[in-house]
Amino acid sequence: MFEDAALLLTYLIVGVFPVAYNYAIARKLAKKYGGSTIIYSASDEKSTTVAEQQSSREINGLYFRINDIKARDGAICLSLVIDESVLAQLLSKKDSD
Amino acid sequence: MKLELKRRVVDSFKFIAPAIIAGVSDLGASDIATFSYAGSAYGFSLLWTVMIVLFFTVFILQITAQIGLTTRRGLLSNVRMYYGSSIAALVAFAIASTNVALISAEIGGGSVFLSILTGISPVFWAPIVALLICVFAVRGSSSTVKNVLTLMSFIVIVCVPIAIITFPPLSEIARGFLHPNIVSSKDYIITIMAILGTSISAYSFLFEASEAAQKSGNFGELTLEYTGATIGAIIVSLVDASILIICASLLYPQGLKIEALEEAVLVLKPLLGETVITGLIIGVFASSFLSSTVMAVSNFKIMDELIEDLAEVLHIRAAILAGWKVILGSLALLVSPILLAVGVSPLKLAINASALSCFFTPIPLIFLSLIFTKLNFPGDIRTTYVKVSCWLITMMISVINIFGLVYSIIY
Numbered sequence: 001m002f003e004d005a006a007l008l009l010t011y012l013i014v015g016v017f018p019v020a021y022n023y024a025i026a027r028k029l030a031k032k033y034g035g036s037t038i039i040y041s042a043s044d045e046k047s048t049t050v051a052e053q054q055s056s057r058e059i060n061g062l063y064f065r066i067n068d069i070k071a072r073d074g075a076i077c078l079s080l081v082i083d084e085s086v087l088a089q090l091l092s093k094k095d096s097d
Numbered sequence: 098m099k100l101e102l103k104r105r106v107v108d109s110f111k112f113i114a115p116a117i118i119a120g121v122s123d124l125g126a127s128d129i130a131t132f133s134y135a136g137s138a139y140g141f142s143l144l145w146t147v148m149i150v151l152f153f154t155v156f157i158l159q160i161t162a163q164i165g166l167t168t169r170r171g172l173l174s175n176v177r178m179y180y181g182s183s184i185a186a187l188v189a190f191a192i193a194s195t196n197v198a199l200i201s202a203e204i205g206g207g208s209v210f211l212s213i214l215t216g217i218s219p220v221f222w223a224p225i226v227a228l229l230i231c232v233f234a235v236r237g238s239s240s241t242v243k244n245v246l247t248l249m250s251f252i253v254i255v256c257v258p259i260a261i262i263t264f265p266p267l268s269e270i271a272r273g274f275l276h277p278n279i280v281s282s283k284d285y286i287i288t289i290m291a292i293l294g295t296s297i298s299a300y301s302f303l304f305e306a307s308e309a310a311q312k313s314g315n316f317g318e319l320t321l322e323y324t325g326a327t328i329g330a331i332i333v334s335l336v337d338a339s340i341l342i343i344c345a346s347l348l349y350p351q352g353l354k355i356e357a358l359e360e361a362v363l364v365l366k367p368l369l370g371e372t373v374i375t376g377l378i379i380g381v382f383a384s385s386f387l388s389s390t391v392m393a394v395s396n397f398k399i400m401d402e403l404i405e406d407l408a409e410v411l412h413i414r415a416a417i418l419a420g421w422k423v424i425l426g427s428l429a430l431l432v433s434p435i436l437l438a439v440g441v442s443p444l445k446l447a448i449n450a451s452a453l454s455c456f457f458t459p460i461p462l463i464f465l466s467l468i469f470t471k472l473n474f475p476g477d478i479r480t481t482y483v484k485v486s487c488w489l490i491t492m493m494i495s496v497i498n499i500f501g502l503v504y505s506i507i508y
Contacts, residue, residue: 011152014486
């Protein structure tokens with residue numbers, strides 16, 4: 001009985017849990033940074049994502065968020081996104097002006 | 098809304114389907130040889146290895162995809178960047194060696210299946226199969242041929258219902274899956290190594306990491322990547338377990354240990370009939386041919402990188418070594434025909450070559466773990482547990498190898 005429990009525990013710790021945990025990490029990354037692209041990653045420094053940069057842009061008072069950055073034909077293409085609520089706010093502000 | 102759902106399903110399928118196809122195409126003659134031998138010689142007692150291999154394969158594929166996606170580089174490029182050209186050359190050599198071993202197993206097995214169909218000796222077929230693989234790898238094949246072969250390789254899945262109709266004892270199967278049973282014999286240890294070698298193929302580390310590196314690097318796609326890899330690995334494990342169960346149910350109780358590869362297929366003849374068996378043989382051959390071609394292509398690519406690394410280490414121009422690429426790549430395909438010609442049994446060749454592949458696997462795996470340990474994830478993602486697990490799995494595979502090698506030498 002004890003042997004069976006120990007075996008099952010080994011399967012769980014070395015088999016099921018790491019796979020499930022990895023999946024959970026992927027889901028968390030997708031939820032938090034879904035649609036974002038990693039722009040830097042190195043061993044000694046922390047990776048930053050476009051999503052992390054979004055927050056700083058918002059603090060600085062910009063309305064658009066950067067969804068994606070791509071290099072094409074020697075130029076950098078930015079894909080910008082605006083929240084529905086922010087757009088509504090902007091439009092209402094424009095109307096009131 | 099309905100259109101959005103349809104688009105999402107199609108998008109998901111685009112990611113998941115290639116991973117499933119890659120998994121199923123990976124099945125071949127070496128799987129049939131290794132798992133049928135394991136079943137006929139040791140009954141259900143080696144089923145636990147299928148379970149372990151399933152978890153290890155999925156986990157390693159997840160790690161390689163994460164490395165590729167986060168660094169936007171393949172495994173060898175990462176090794177070169179962090180540890181220099183000489184270490185990258187060592188890793189490339191280890192992966193190329195696993196490829197050569199597995200290609201030899203597949204050519205040997207494929208030739209046996211052709212000999213069952215035609216009645217002509219495998220010694221005749223082996224050089225022809227090797228030549229065809231070389232032509233396909235160097236010149237590439239048309240998409241129609243590739244699609245037909247891929248479709249045919251799916252026939253191997255028929256092993257799952259076949260295992261069910263042999264009515265195996267469920268309690269023994271459950272015991273086999275849950276109770277790792279270690280028998281103190283050289284043959285048993287080599288069979289375990291062959292199971293690991295044929296299932297955890299090092300070239301898939303390269304494939305998965307470079308695939309992920311080439312994609313957009315979008316985190317949202319990582320879960321789909323995992324799902325595809327998991328479904329593919331589950332299908333492969335189901336087929337492998339089924340082959341083992343069939344032989345453990347039909348041969349082991351009668352004390353009939355498989356001595357030749359054709360016995361593994363012919364034992365099913367009374368149960369399934371000539372037509373189904375012929376279909377199964379064609380399916381296995383197609384699968385073997387596909388996986389050998391993929392490995393041969395992977396070898397040519399590795400040699401490209403190996404030549405650059407060696408040129409840097411030896412301080413010579415890469416162009417001087419470039420001519421050796423095709424020669425070395427083609428020589429690797431000749432190993433199996435030569436061994437069959439000198440009288441080596443295709444079954445023994447497949448099992449020993451798969452065990453040899455397992456022997457070289459820890460080298461890329463150690464560097465995979467080292468690079469993954471260096472990786473920093475954005476935000477508040479905690480990866481310590483996964484990193485520890487990565488090392489645990491690497492150590493387990495390495496220990497099995499060292500133990501197997503020492504045991505083989507002593508006994």
